[in-house]
Amino acid sequence: MRCVVANWKMNLQSEEARAFCEDLLVHLAPEPQAELGIAPPFTLLSLVSGLVRPKGLHVFGQNGHAEDKGAFTGEISMPQLRDVGCSGVLLGHSERRQFFGETDEALAKKIKAAWQWDLLPLLCIGETLAQRDAGETLAVLGQQLSILSQTGPGPLWVAYEPVWAIGTGRRAEAPQVLEAHAFIRAELIRHGACADYEVPILYGGSVTPESFPELLNIPEVAGGLVGGASLDPHKFAALAKQAD
Ligand code: PEP
Numbered sequence: 001m002r003c004v005v006a007n008w009k010m011n012l013q014s015e016e017a018r019a020f021c022e023d024l025l026v027h028l029a030p031e032p033q034a035e036l037g038i039a040p041p042f043t044l045l046s047l048v049s050g051l052v053r054p055k056g057l058h059v060f061g062q063n064g065h066a067e068d069k070g071a072f073t074g075e076i077s078m079p080q081l082r083d084v085g086c087s088g089v090l091l092g093h094s095e096r097r098q099f100f101g102e103t104d105e106a107l108a109k110k111i112k113a114a115w116q117w118d119l120l121p122l123l124c125i126g127e128t129l130a131q132r133d134a135g136e137t138l139a140v141l142g143q144q145l146s147i148l149s150q151t152g153p154g155p156l157w158v159a160y161e162p163v164w165a166i167g168t169g170r171r172a173e174a175p176q177v178l179e180a181h182a183f184i185r186a187e188l189i190r191h192g193a194c195a196d197y198e199v200p201i202l203y204g205g206s207v208t209p210e211s212f213p214e215l216l217n218i219p220e221v222a223g224g225l226v227g228g229a230s231l232d233p234h235k236f237a238a239l240a241k242q243a244d
Pocket of ligand 1: 007009161165166167168169204205206207225226227228229
């Protein structure tokens with residue numbers, strides 16, 4: 001399975017999102033083989049779902065709360081994501097861990113809540129530069145994946161995103177990606193996550209159409225979670241074609 005997911009972060013407004021989707025759909029192959037997805041801001045979920053879900057693309061929330069409803073001002077629940085047409089939800093993006101105090105404990109609850117509402121979690125993991133320099137990369141990835149021993153198995157996509165490669169233009173080198181993805185696969189197997197489910201491992205961090213073909217040749221790289229380059233529909237369509 002090959003997958004390419006656009007993370008729009010806190011970008012675009014309605015007319016820009018509409019123009020993006022219309023342009024993208026014109027440039028995609030008629031029946032893309034790769035699984036494609038867009039993670040727009042909450043305000044655009046309904047609009048984007050209406051435009052791309054009929055064409056078979058996934059739409060992901062960028063976060064979701066573990067509770068179904070209640071006094072959580074500023075939060076969005078899994079059933080609310082479902083209600084506006086989402087098929088999945090990004091969880092644990094490094095920007096959420098770094099700026100909004102996302103914890104592994106909360107993420108375990110969020111994964112279970114996503115499954116309860118038939119949403120596909122795309123769990124993002126990755127080390128900071130300080131952790132890499134201290135030789136802690138695999139320990140950090142192992143810790144972030146250890147929540148799977150609490151959740152048990154279910155439908156899941158994982159994105160390896162070295163924090164130092166996100167939005168910096170500094171992509172991880174092939175041997176670094178190879179080592180991390182092989183380790184993540186071994187951990188997923190150890191936690192029993194792959195017994196009944198195909199769990200693709202995406203790479204994220206300054207992916208562009210120039211760098212993607214090399215990444216796709218690395219064992220266990222099933223695709224990409226793409227920020228900056230995904231704001232250009234032509235670049236996103238190019239990445240989708242490369243993944244096909
Ligand atoms: C991301 O937002 O997950 C990401 C990988 O961003 P960028 O492609 O801009 O590095």
